[in-house]
Amino acid sequence: MFKALKEKLFSARKKLEHSIEVNTPTQNEKPQDISRAEQIHPQQEVETPAPEQVKKASPKITDKIVSFVRDREFIISEKDVNDILDELEMGLLESDVAFSVTEAILARIKADLSGSKRKIGTSVDSIVRNALSDALLGVLGEGVDICAFIREHERPVKILFTGVNGTGKTTSIAKVTRFLQKNGFSVVLGAGDTFRAGAIEQIDVHGERLGVKVIQHQEGSDPTAVLFDTVEYA
Ligand SMILES: Nc1nc2c(ncn2[C@@H]2O[C@H](COP(=O)(O)OP(=O)(O)OP(=O)(O)O)[C@@H](O)[C@H]2O)c(=O)[nH]1
Ligand SMILES: [Mg+2]
The missing domain is CATH 1.20.120.140 (SRP54, nucleotide-binding domain)
Structure with a gap:
């Protein structure tokens, strides 16, 4: 695309x-x-x-x-x-x-x-x-100052990525993670896409490369449970 x-x-x-x-x-x-x-x-x-x-x-x-x-x-x-x-x-x-x-x-x-x-x-x-x-x-448009947004909100700040299939959500998650690390924030990733085959492995590889914790459940499990555990961990 x-x-x-x-x-x-x-x-x-x-x-x-x-x-x-x-x-x-x-x-x-x-x-x-x-x-x-x-x-x-x-x-x-x-x-x-x-x-x-x-x-x-x-x-x-x-x-x-x-x-x-x-x-x-x-x-x-x-x-x-x-x-x-x-x-x-x-x-x-x-x-x-x-x-x-x-x-x-x-x-x-x-x-x-x-x-x-x-x-x-x-x-x-x-x-x-x-x-x-x-x-x-x-x-x-002018976009969002994500660092300012995090500083102004109660921790842990939760960011949810949603969007049309294959438009770059997971890749953007990795890029945003790297950006936040460079700006001194710690990041925890939740593998909320439990539906698509390979989605958990994909974000896991990004997490490994970036050195951040990835919270994951079994494929097909309830995504809200993954997100709950991620926030708990953070
Ligand atoms: N050229 C280019 N390719 C990108 C960019 N972001 C993502 N891609 C590619 O687009 C494809 C889909 O990216 P993903 O990050 O997996 O997209 P996604 O929205 O998470 O996909 P689903 O989880 O399947 O819905 C991959 O082959 C990426 O390498 C970008 O900014 N530029
Ligand atoms: Mg994805």
Whole structure:
């Protein structure tokens, strides 16, 4: 699931980069977008010198001209991003990303990219990468300060992980455990998934690697009893 989603995001990134690269005029052209950029930065208005003037000019002036041309900005048009965003929308929905979340991600990427100014010489990759990353982080929200949450609550603090099958709960439990250990907290894990074959062994391996106690019962037993014992132990 994660692999497919990652591939789709990567593919969208590459296509966006390519599209913007192809649609962006090269330094040798006098593109329409230059006049748009000039409107935005009228103070940078400098007359383009005739080629013979450049030849005769001292190195210092030539450098200035080269720098001026390189620093000009181009605007990424909405047209450049629309088709690829349609494809990304399909990709996100096929990867089971909720419709409202998909819409929010796309709206954010569109707002970030359309009208973005790109300086010649700066990487399209960083613009696209930042837009995608901002969109994903924006949708995920600010998150929770788990350390502050623990400090503010009576011990032992209980954290229950639930969610759709195969979405990374057990892996996240291991990651959160490691994070909490690094922040000076002690952790006890309860193998509450007594239903799926191999689930107890899976969390047991994580517990062993992390050096934390895993409370476990027989497969098929009552999960609430496991959780009760875990809290008792903690
Ligand atoms: N690429 C990637 N893979 C992940 C990530 N988290 C989990 N996985 C993989 O996704 C698969 C399922 O992860 P689990 O942690 O077992 O998921 P789960 O929600 O506990 O699964 P069930 O207990 O079966 O419901 C495993 O192959 C993990 O290695 C992640 O952040 N990135
Ligand atoms: Mg699991």
